[in-house]
Amino acid sequence: MEQLGLSLGIKEVVDVGFSITHEEYMQHIVLQDYMLAIGPIILATIMSIRIGLITYVLTTVLLVII
Template sequence: MNEIILIELDDKTRERHLQETERWFEHVLTAQTAFEALLAKAIPAIQEPHIREALEKIQDASRDHHAYAKRLFTLIGRSPDTVLDRILGTTSAKLEEGLFVFQDMMGGAVGSWQYLHHLLLLNQQAMGAFAVAEQLGYSLGMKELVDIAFPTAHEKHIHQLLLQEYMLEMAPISILYKEDV
């Protein structure tokens, strides 16, 4: 027979858990903002119409993901620091972009393909951040958090597969022929 064990946390412990969760949700929002900032720069640079169209669809979904990231705060009775998140997201995207460009140049990649590579990496961060938010929902016993984070992480996983496919498909054009995609 399986027994159910209930553990009651005192208010101080619960508050500490919510504060740590809030800090993580700031990371979720920052990672999502960094991804969105780079996506907005990438779309006009991509010449291949099918890839550009796919990125525009990802951008539409990313707007929803941003709203979901903000909604996570509401569910724990908090508010995001949207100014700080915008600054951190933009700054994070710039710093990572500089590092990625350096890595790509060392590998011989050029042009707009680099955006696909960078988007793949930034989406991975945002996807992982939402997945951790899901786990926090389970740990806190808050199904509402799971109901937002799980489908968002799943959709970002689908986007990850698309980004990976486009990045791999277009890599030879960038590396071998030194052309934009």
């Protein structure tokens, strides 16, 4: 959109295009920062649930065998 405004020489189109592009970029950066911060926590939670489930299943199997 910015390039269209520049090629047509319409400053208003350039300004609108720039503000939209800037807003999308800022939202992307915020989402990326969020995922970098929360990703390890989510992964640790998933792994903890899996380990807990495996432990539960193994304990149940051992109790049935014994």
